[in-house]
Amino acid sequence: MKGTDVLVIGGSAAGLTAAITAKRYFKDKKVTVVRKEEKVLVPCGIPYIFGTVGSPDKNLIPDATLVNNGIELVIDEVIGIDRQSKAVSTVKSGSITYDKLVLATGSSPVVPPVKGADLEGVFVVKKDVAYLENLKSALDKARNLVIVGGGFIGVEFADECRKGRELNVTIVELLPHCLALAFDDEVCTLAEDKLRSQGINIITGTKVEEFLGNGKVEQVRLSNGETLPADVVIFGIGVAPNIELAQMAGLKVDNRFGIWVDDYMRTSDPSIFAIGDCAEKSSFFGHGPSLIKLASVATHEARVAGANLFGLRRARGAAVGVFSTIVGDLALGSVGLTERAAREAGIEVVTGTAKAPDRHPGSMPGTRELGVKLIFTKDTGVIVGGQAYGGTAVGELTNLLAAAVQHKMRADELETMQVGTHPALTASPVAYQVTNAAEDAVLKLRS
Amino acid sequence: MKGTDVLVIGGSAAGLTAAITAKRYFKDKKVTVVRKEEKVLVPCGIPYIFGTVGSPDKNLIPDATLVNNGIELVIDEVIGIDRQSKAVSTVKSGSITYDKLVLATGSSPVVPPVKGADLEGVFVVKKDVAYLENLKSALDKARNLVIVGGGFIGVEFADECRKGRELNVTIVELLPHCLALAFDDEVCTLAEDKLRSQGINIITGTKVEEFLGNGKVEQVRLSNGETLPADVVIFGIGVAPNIELAQMAGLKVDNRFGIWVDDYMRTSDPSIFAIGDCAEKSSFFGHGPSLIKLASVATHEARVAGANLFGLRRARGAAVGVFSTIVGDLALGSVGLTERAAREAGIEVVTGTAKAPDRHPGSMPGTRELGVKLIFTKDTGVIVGGQAYGGTAVGELTNLLAAAVQHKMRADELETMQVGTHPALTASPVAYQVTNAAEDAVLKLRS
Numbered sequence: 047m048k049g050t051d052v053l054v055i056g057g058s059a060a061g062l063t064a065a066i067t068a069k070r071y072f073k074d075k076k077v078t079v080v081r082k083e084e085k086v087l088v089p090c091g092i093p094y095i096f097g098t099v100g101s102p103d104k105n106l107i108p109d110a111t112l113v114n115n116g117i118e119l120v121i122d123e124v125i126g127i128d129r130q131s132k133a134v135s136t137v138k139s140g141s142i143t144y145d146k147l148v149l150a151t152g153s154s155p156v157v158p159p160v161k162g163a164d165l166e167g168v169f170v171v172k173k174d175v176a177y178l179e180n181l182k183s184a185l186d187k188a189r190n191l192v193i194v195g196g197g198f199i200g201v202e203f204a205d206e207c208r209k210g211r212e213l214n215v216t217i218v219e220l221l222p223h224c225l226a227l228a229f230d231d232e233v234c235t236l237a238e239d240k241l242r243s244q245g246i247n248i249i250t251g252t253k254v255e256e257f258l259g260n261g262k263v264e265q266v267r268l269s270n271g272e273t274l275p276a277d278v279v280i281f282g283i284g285v286a287p288n289i290e291l292a293q294m295a296g297l298k299v300d301n302r303f304g305i306w307v308d309d310y311m312r313t314s315d316p317s318i319f320a321i322g323d324c325a326e327k328s329s330f331f332g333h334g335p336s337l338i339k340l341a342s343v344a345t346h347e348a349r350v351a352g353a354n355l356f357g358l359r360r361a362r363g364a365a366v367g368v369f370s371t372i373v374g375d376l377a378l379g380s381v382g383l384t385e386r387a388a389r390e391a392g393i394e395v396v397t398g399t400a401k402a403p404d405r406h407p408g409s410m411p412g413t414r415e416l417g418v419k420l421i422f423t424k425d426t427g428v429i430v431g432g433q434a435y436g437g438t439a440v441g442e443l444t445n446l447l448a449a450a451v452q453h454k455m456r457a458d459e460l461e462t463m464q465v466g467t468h469p470a471l472t473a474s475p476v477a478y479q480v481t482n483a484a485e486d487a488v489l490k491l492r493s
Numbered sequence: 494m495k496g497t498d499v500l501v502i503g504g505s506a507a508g509l510t511a512a513i514t515a516k517r518y519f520k521d522k523k524v525t526v527v528r529k530e531e532k533v534l535v536p537c538g539i540p541y542i543f544g545t546v547g548s549p550d551k552n553l554i555p556d557a558t559l560v561n562n563g564i565e566l567v568i569d570e571v572i573g574i575d576r577q578s579k580a581v582s583t584v585k586s587g588s589i590t591y592d593k594l595v596l597a598t599g600s601s602p603v604v605p606p607v608k609g610a611d612l613e614g615v616f617v618v619k620k621d622v623a624y625l626e627n628l629k630s631a632l633d634k635a636r637n638l639v640i641v642g643g644g645f646i647g648v649e650f651a652d653e654c655r656k657g658r659e660l661n662v663t664i665v666e667l668l669p670h671c672l673a674l675a676f677d678d679e680v681c682t683l684a685e686d687k688l689r690s691q692g693i694n695i696i697t698g699t700k701v702e703e704f705l706g707n708g709k710v711e712q713v714r715l716s717n718g719e720t721l722p723a724d725v726v727i728f729g730i731g732v733a734p735n736i737e738l739a740q741m742a743g744l745k746v747d748n749r750f751g752i753w754v755d756d757y758m759r760t761s762d763p764s765i766f767a768i769g770d771c772a773e774k775s776s777f778f779g780h781g782p783s784l785i786k787l788a789s790v791a792t793h794e795a796r797v798a799g800a801n802l803f804g805l806r807r808a809r810g811a812a813v814g815v816f817s818t819i820v821g822d823l824a825l826g827s828v829g830l831t832e833r834a835a836r837e838a839g840i841e842v843v844t845g846t847a848k849a850p851d852r853h854p855g856s857m858p859g860t861r862e863l864g865v866k867l868i869f870t871k872d873t874g875v876i877v878g879g880q881a882y883g884g885t886a887v888g889e890l891t892n893l894l895a896a897a898v899q900h901k902m903r904a905d906e907l908e909t910m911q912v913g914t915h916p917a918l919t920a921s922p923v924a925y926q927v928t929n930a931a932e933d934a935v936l937k938l939r940s
Contacts, residue, residue: 063923070936088854091916098917104856111923345922346911349932360909368913379913407535409551441918442889445927448912449896462807464793465895466815466826469538470545471888475792476510476558480892485796489517 049143050078052355053134055124055291056150057081058089058173060322060344062107064148065117067352075145075356079112080136082123087173089341093202095178096185097209102175127295129315146317146355149292149305150348153285153323153339162257168279171199181280185211188277192266193217194254196224198371199282201237204246205373216247216274218254218266227387228369228380230419233433240376285339287324300326303335309361311351319355321347330364330451331383331430333391338365368448370441379444382431382451385421394424398457398487402477404439410469416440418479420447420460422487427456434479439472446480457491460484496590497525499802500581502571502738503597504528505536505620507769507791509554511595512564514799522592522803526559527583529570534620536788540649542625543632544656549622574742576762593764593802596739596752597795600732600770600786609704615726618646628727632658635724639713640664641701643671645818646729648684651693652820663694663721665701665713674834675816675827677866680880687823732786734771747773750782756808758798766802768794777811777898778830778877780838785812815895817888826891829878829898832868841871845904845934851886853914853921863887865926867894867907869934874904881926886919893927904938907931 052068054061057079069077087095091105099105112119122136133143155170157163169181185191185207193200196219204215217224223234224241238248253269257279266274287304298306298314304327305320307313313320322344329336343365350362370379388395397419404416416436422429432447434440450460461484467475499515501508504526516524534542538552546552559566569583580590602617604610616628632638632654640647643666651662664671670681671688685695700716704726713721734751745753745761751774752767754760760767769791776783790812797809817826835842844866851863863883869876879894881887897907908931914922 059922066923067932070932088916088921090914090921091854091857094857094916098858099854099856105854107923342912342914342922342925345925345928346909349909349928360905363909363911366911368911370913370915370918372915372917377918381913407538407546407552409546410538410541411545438918439885439889441913441915442886442893444913445919446889446893446896449893449900449902449910452910453896453900453902453906455896455900458807459900462793462796462810463896463899464810464813464815465789466817466828466888466891467537467789468817468819468888469535469541470819471817471824471885472892474535474537475506475789476513476554478789478792481792481796485514485517 048139048141050118051075051145052077052148053142053144054079054148054150055134056152057083057086058150058152058322059341060152060348061148061150062111063345063348064150064321064352065112066115067349068355069115069117071353072356076118078118078120078142080120080122080124080142082121083174084121085175087175089173092171092173092178093199093206096182096203097206101182102178124291127291129295129318132317146319148351149313149318149320149324150322151288151291151324153287155281156284156286157281158283160254160257162259162263165257165259165263166261167259167263167277168257168281170281184278185213188213190214190275190277191216192274192276192279194279194281195219195283196248196250197227197282198225198369201225201241201373202371203280203282204241205244208244208246214247216249217241218252218268219248219250220253222251224248224250225378228384229378229433230384230386233378233419233435236376236435237373237378240374244374285323289324292320292324303337310354310358311347311362319351321351327365330366331391336365338367340367340369342368363452366448366451368444370444377436377438377440379434379440379447381444381447383421384431384433388421388430393430395430396422396424396487396490398422398483398485398490400479400482400486402473402479402482404437404473405471406467406469406474406477416473416479418483420483420487422457422491424491427458427491428454429457429460443480457484457487461488495586495588497565498522498592499524499595500589500591501526501595501597502581503599504530504533505597505599505769506788507599507795508595508597509558510792510795511597511768511799512559513562514796515802516562516564518800519803523565525565525567525589527567527569527571527589529568530621531568532622534622536620539618539620539625540646540653543629543650544653548629549625571738574738576742576765579764593766595798596760596765596767596771597769598735598738598771600734602728603731603733604728605730607701607704609706609710612704612706612710613708614706614710614724615704615728617728631725632660635660637661637722637724638663639721639723639726641726641728642666642730643695643697644674644729645672645816648672648688648820649818650727650729651688652691655691655693661694663696664688665699665715666695666697667700669698671695671697672825675831676825676880677831677833680825680866680882683823683882684820684825687821691821732770736771739767739771750784757801757805758794758809766798768798774812777813778838783812785814787814787816789815810899813895813898815891817891824883824885824887826881826887826894828891828894830868831878831880835868835877840877842877843869843871843934843937845869845930845932845937847926847929847933849920849924849926849929851884851920852918853916853924857916863920863926865930867930867934869904869938871938874938875901876904876907890927904931904934908935
């Protein structure tokens with residue numbers, strides 16, 4: 047029987063990061079990752095396989111990352127956990143004993159009970175190389191693509207699938223706007239305008255009622271009475287935690303939210319940790335459990351779990367939700383609560399906005415307009431959310447907002463924050479968007 | 494006699510921002526800016542006039558910024574302040590009375606007492622359109638340019654002046670490295686390598702002894718015995734505060750550090766504020782007065798002063814020093830103390846570093862390597878400085894580090910910070926440079 051000190055089940059972002067962190071913190075411990083996939087996809091890179099990057103093989107996490115860190119890799123499927131003897135049983139390798147076990151079993155795409163969802167040509171977004179190669183072949187032959195769900199996955203697929211293809215793309219979204227969970231209406235509209243300007247059809251406030259076809263999908267019937275032609279359908283409506291192993295092992299789980307963990311990422315069995323999409327999260331804003339599933343939250347939890355394996359060193363933060371994406375040439379970032387979500391949660395908020403060129407003077411080549419919206423609680427002036435849109439500078443600017451939210455900065459602190467500005471890299475110090483948006487809010491907070 | 498509620502002397506970044514802030518905070522007050530320049534240059538954009546941007550006229554702060562905000566603009570020179578009667582006297586317009594006065598008189602380039610510094614062809618970097626047009630004409634005819642000082646100005650001029658010109662450029666720097674006040678040696682070396690790869694000659698650890706020529710500069714004699722041919726010389730070795738008006742008015746001033754101000758930006762006369770390069774600053778790191786002169790510090794102080802004019806609302810932060818620049822295609826950012834400066838100040842530090850592609854997977858187009866170095870105090874694990882280098886993402890990533898330093902974040906907080914990551918915009922969440930550099934430091938702090 048094989049044995050290891052730390053056994054990580056799952057080789058995606060969470061599992062990989064937990065294994066690396068464990069090895070960095072505890073050099074003398076044997077760390078093993080067991081995963082069922084021969085090759086592991088960069089999860090956030092999946093939409094880009096279908097356009098920019100070109101193939102699943104160019105979107106892999108190299109195993110060298112494990113090997114170079116002295117981590118053992120086992121390609122196998124774990125089918126059970128025996129907590130008494132501290133061993134897992136696998137399909138091919140038999141049992142592996144562990145001192146500490148980390149569950150990073152991830153999530154699986156949700157398929158809603160829509161009639162015809164089992165027709166050929168209806169796909170979900172699986173983290174599986176062969177499955178995605180099939181989807182790619184289907185897209186290469188298709189004329190009409192319908193994407194169900196206008197969240198990040200749906201929008202990114204819509205944008206990418208048209209690259210190099212003569213394809214009619216329609217997004218069908220249940221909510222009034224695409225990306226509505228991460229952005230307020232005015233920012234959603236910018237993204238939708240950009241998508242439409244690229245020839246993508248968007249139908250919002252509408253449900254998919256049925257998929258029609260003879261063995262293979264041919265049409266999509268919508269709640270608004272419309273029927274769309276479709277050779278390929280892609281579902282991007284969310285994921286559910288993979289909790290089967292944990293459940294079978296008698297760990298505390300919630301079907302919707304995932305495997306229960308404490309602040310140190312320990313499950314109800316203190317020798318077993320759970321991290322990433324399979325683990326329950328709480329909201330940073332005190333609304334109870336959070337459904338946010340993000341590689342960056344997963345790696346946060348993985349770093350916490352990895353450090354805590356042999357003694358508690360870190361408490362995790364509740365999930366803030368930090369997102370960024372790019373639609374055509376419009377980058378978008380979001381942190382924390384939208385104004386809409388804050389109001390729905392009963393928080394009285396004040397917002398501030400600012401727009402300015404992202405270089406200065408505006409005659410610098412490559413200058414783009416970059417806009418920022420910040421959301422503060424009216425009572426305390428503490429930032430609870432932020433949104434940004436513009437050129438690629440939005441990526442790291444979003445992480446500045448993420449730091450601000452996690453450190454509960456106040457509007458007046460952001461208003462007078464010292465920042466670095468440079469003609470080729472940022473807005474001018476006079477017009478810098480974050481400070482100016484904060485000032486806008488401060489002036490409203492005063493009145 | 495004219496009168497105004499708020500009179501701002503100076504129309505560059507500090508004066509402009511103070512006037513706008515004053516008007517935003519106090520809508521009913523009359524706000525007037527008096528400045529001597531017909532046209533105002535974007536200060537940080539000056540090096541780019543000589544290459545990327547092409548002319549001073551494309552690097553102006555538009556007066557519309559004042560007019561659109563309801564601010565009155567007077568083009569005139571203030572020659573005296575009568576604090577008793579609360580009025581300034583000007584060359585053309587006579588007196589202007591004020592209720593609150595804001596001094597934003599800026600700084601002037603330092604010319605060291607080197608023999609021959611008065612020869613034709615020897616320039617400083619003045620914020621003056623006509624002067625810079627002369628410099629541009631001189632460069633257009635020159636074959637050999639010597640830049641004295643390898644700080645930000647020197648390095649940016651070296652990079653820009655070669656664009657579209659057949660020009661031999663040499664930087665002469667007194668310290669062992671270019672940019673040595675903002676970066677540690679290993680990062681300075683990256684910048685120097687990039688400059689050299691563009692054909693720029695760099696001579697460090699060397700002093701300029703004399704300029705030789707007959708009326709017009711022809712040669713530069715160095716402390717290492719070398720003599721360089723030179724048609725044009727540009728000094729970029731620093732600036733001194735413009736304190737004459739304040740001094741004449743009997744305000745407390747320091748010749749080296751500038752006009753004395755309290756935490757609310759008030760001078761020794763509580764009706765008079767001073768901001769930006771002309772005002773004294775203290776170091777964020779408790780080393781007494783700071784010589785940092787930066788548009789972003791100036792605008793920080795302007796926002797504080799603007800809000801404080803009619804009642805104290807904000808205290809300024811001590812100067813952190815947040816810099817970013819780009820050399821060729823290598824962007825560089827620095828915040829707070831370098832490792833060298835921290836050690837020289839007697840602070841025991843621990844550093845952490847990380848490098849990773851700035852997109853993920855690495856097959857995404859436009860991927861660049863981006864590196865981060867973080868500096869923490871050994872005793873408390875609080876960040877006191879950070880440096881970044883890579884593609885343009887460095888600009889806003891530097892501002893994330895600026896927020897971290899200003900909010901005294903600890904290494905373990907940065908290690909597990911939740912960040913947003915996206916294939917086209919940032920590193921992968923597994924490899925994200927800031928969290929990984931923090932982890933590197935945390936592991937050293939433990940041992």
